[in-house]
Amino acid sequence: MIKFFNYFIQSFVIYFLLLIGRIFGLKLSRKLFSLIFSIIGPFFKSKKIIETNLNICSQKILQFNKKIIIEEMWKNYGKTFAEYMFLDNFVKKNYIVVKGEENLIQIKKSGKPVIFVSGHFANFELMSLEITKKNIPLAAIYRPLNNIFLNPFMEYLRKKYVCKNQIKKGIGGVREAIEFIKMNHSIALMIDQRVSEGEKIDFFNSKASTTTLPAQLSIKFDLNIVPVFIKRNKDDTFNISFQKEISPKNFSNKTELTQKLNEILEEMVIKNPYQWIWTHNRWK
Numbered sequence: 191m192i193k194f195f196n197y198f199i200q201s202f203v204i205y206f207l208l209l210i211g212r213i214f215g216l217k218l219s220r221k222l223f224s225l226i227f228s229i230i231g232p233f234f235k236s237k238k239i240i241e242t243n244l245n246i247c248s249q250k251i252l253q254f255n256k257k258i259i260i261e262e263m264w265k266n267y268g269k270t271f272a273e274y275m276f277l278d279n280f281v282k283k284n285y286i287v288v289k290g291e292e293n294l295i296q297i298k299k300s301g302k303p304v305i306f307v308s309g310h311f312a313n314f315e316l317m318s319l320e321i322t323k324k325n326i327p328l329a330a331i332y333r334p335l336n337n338i339f340l341n342p343f344m345e346y347l348r349k350k351y352v353c354k355n356q357i358k359k360g361i362g363g364v365r366e367a368i369e370f371i372k373m374n375h376s377i378a379l380m381i382d383q384r385v386s387e388g389e390k391i392d393f394f395n396s397k398a399s400t401t402t403l404p405a406q407l408s409i410k411f412d413l414n415i416v417p418v419f420i421k422r423n424k425d426d427t428f429n430i431s432f433q434k435e436i437s438p439k440n441f442s443n444k445t446e447l448t449q450k451l452n453e454i455l456e457e458m459v460i461k462n463p464y465q466w467i468w469t470h471n472r473w474k
Contacts, residue, residue: 227268
């Protein structure tokens with residue numbers, strides 16, 4: 191009962207802040223919530239998780255500065271929060287520079303589905319949004335929010351502005367993903383969160399429970415995997431890089447392919463540690 195009451199209070203505060211953001215407009219809201227999150231973020235209970243994650247990764251990140259990384263992460267978090275109320279702007283206007291667009295053109299031309307994978311960088315919702323804008327049939331796998339009062343609204347925003355085909359993570363979601371693949375839909379998902387049903391795969395020289403779903407679908411249906419890297423620029427435009435396709439034929443099993451994906455994700459984090467969400471308990 192206490193948990194539900196807390197969720198209700200949390201959702202009330204978040205709805206109020208989102209309403210304020212909508213009134214203020216996108217540009218001012220980014221500045222406002224960037225400041226708010228950078229101030230209150232360090233007091234969240236995820237502080238210890240962030241510290242642990244950074245300690246694990248510190249040896250591989252050049253010019254490592256824990257304080258700056260944490261501060262910039264919270265600023266990006268705040269901007270991303272503000273942008274949820276303006277996802278319609280991202281559909282109508284061009285805030286995104288696409289790199290590797292020839293790869294998307296080829297995917298669309300072939301008519302064969304692929305699996306798009308990325309991590310929680312910058313505004314991570316923009317991967318599926320941009321793929322959908324390019325008229326590539328897509329279904330996106332997501333993890334529902336724990337807050338039952340907030341999750342329906344987030345689902346509404348994602349279905350209306352990001353990708354209409356939203357698949358809830360889980361066994362039922364896997365079956366649903368397979369049905370979409372059979373209908374020639376590509377699949378998009380984030381691969382940087384810990385999953386209880388995953389395998390322990392090396393990530394920054396430490397074993398991390400990692401989803402093998404992209405590898406399993408890739409091998410089973412002979413689908414190429416397309417890594418996607420998202421970066422926020424100083425002017426709050428975005429670069430989205432659609433990298434070269436990875437063929438499952440080059441790997442002997444799902445573990446080997448999943449290890450390759452972790453290595454690519456690791457490179458993304460090293461390249462831009464300031465915009466990755468370090469709050470996930472990745473190595474639990």
